[in-house]
Amino acid sequence: MNHQTIVIKIGTSSLTHPTTGQLALSTIATLVETLTQLRLLGYRVVLVSSGAVGIGCSRLNLQERPKKMSLKQAVAAVGQGRLMRIYDDLFSGLGQAIAQILLTRRELMDRSCYVNAYNTFQELFELGVIPVVNENDTVAVDELKFGDNDTLSALVASLIEADWLFILTDVARLYSADPRVFPHAHPISLVRAEELAKLQVEAGSTGSQWGTGGMATKLAAARIATSAGVRMVITRGKQPENISKILQGETLGTQFEPQPRSGNARKRWIAYGLLPMGKLYLDAGAVNAICYQGKSLLAAGITRIEGDFSASDAVQLCDLQGHEIARGLVNYNSNEIERIKGHHSETIPELLGYEGAETVIHRDNLVVLSFSG
Incomplete structure (x- = not known):
């Protein structure tokens, strides 16, 4: 049995069809099957899932992602329940229990809340449950927002002392520039710890029409995760089965080598929990x-x-x-x-x-x- 802890973040661009914003149910089903298999192998698994706002937009027939904060929060409230129902139906079909955890930055900034969150994750792992994490968009305020789920997933990985963070996105790996814009961009398979600070990539700041991330946010997440001793991987979201292949040693996606992990949990909280x-x-x-x-x-x-x-x-x-x-x-x-x-x-x-x-x-x-x- 493998007792490693892995965090998987899937973005809106992987959960939905790019033109319609409708759910990509085949991708979600494959993701659920992959995570359940990993859990049965002994891995402790956390899913950080985007999609609440995108699904809310689809449910309400909105043609674009809201820009006004209160409207976005209302749409997220509509979408979050739908998103969790879909996950619960699919995981339940495989006999896998899940739990919903909604976080804001405030929970990680308060030391006692931070410790309580850590303890909750540990209890869920002991119960064999897969936590499904998202930002609590309905109550988050601008100055206390994570900003994107790439950052949230890196902070969660640091909080629970994960071994791996998988960022599932709409590209197969990190490139020297956006391959959709620069056809001569070259793929990067491994970023060593000493290279990350110097890494210069033409990284777009925005993601798809329905998402908030871009490659810049993924590099920021890599800096948080690897500094906390977590190995991070960027790989294609439409192929969730790649997670198992990478854990078995296949060279897919882009891996970011971790730094040695500090054993001081309080110092990790100072470094990554606080704003x-x-x-x-x-x-x-x-x-x-x-x-x-x-x-x-x-x-x-x-x-x-x-x-x-x-x-x-x-x-x-x-x-x-x-x-x-x-x-x-x-x-x-x-x-x-x-x-x-x-x-x-x-x-x-x-x-x-x-x-x-x-x-x-x-x-x-x-x-x-x-x-x-």
């Missing part, structure tokens, strides 16, 4: 101390700040070129850091008028990221 509320730009000495010496961030190393944030918020730490090198939880708010930046720690009480922490971010609340830019 950064601002940026701190650091001089070369501070970057070196944080990245290579495991030091805390001191006020002296901060050159400028961006954003309006409170103490205990998460912020991005960037070098002078603007490349993100770390994330952490600040001990001071943005106004206080503005006053103490560039100064030595012993002058903080005089500058602020009270005795505060010596560090702006303590190393226990700081995560060095394995990618930049």
Whole structure:
């Protein structure tokens, strides 16, 4: 029995016919059969499924995806129930139980909710259930949205400490450019960990008429997933059986090599669960101390700040070129850091008028990221 954990994300472009927006039932049936077989082999399986808005549009005879937030949320509410009924009917036909999990960014930002979500997934795995995850579009607000299900699937993979993340999309693999536009684009079969930060691809920012993703969002997801120790694969959504073939060692799609996984769950939460509320730009000495010496961030190393944030918020730490090198939880708010930046720690009480922490971010609340830019 294989006890690896795999997350499969399928996009709207794979779930529906591109011209009509109608459900591609044969693809969904093959996906369901594949995931059920994997579960029977001992894999712990999570499905992150797009499609609620697209299915809602079809149900309501809308000709295009809504742009107004409240209308999109209403359409998602119509489509989500239909989507889950289809999955439940198909999985039930194979004797496989499923569960619906709707997430917003807020659940992952709260530490206790994050831990509770992790525990729920673990209990479902023990029960032999396949969780079906989607963003809770009906209640999500713009500033707390994942933005796309590629990002959501990468964050879920990080949360549950998955071994694999499969992104099923409308292309067979990653190309150096969009092959539909650039006929000479060449396929990429493997992206090594050290290559991902430097990878330059002409990646479209938008997906199909009915979806929200593009190759740019998939590369962003790859950076999140691989940094959390998850091997990610991009492969064709219309051929879900490729998942089993890839797990058996066949070279299909594009694989992204994972970084070594940190054993510290709380630091993974800081890195990927929280939404950064601002940026701190650091001089070369501070970057070196944080990245290579495991030091805390001191006020002296901060050159400028961006954003309006409170103490205990998460912020991005960037070098002078603007490349993100770390994330952490600040001990001071943005106004206080503005006053103490560039100064030595012993002058903080005089500058602020009270005795505060010596560090702006303590190393226990700081995560060095394995990618930049």
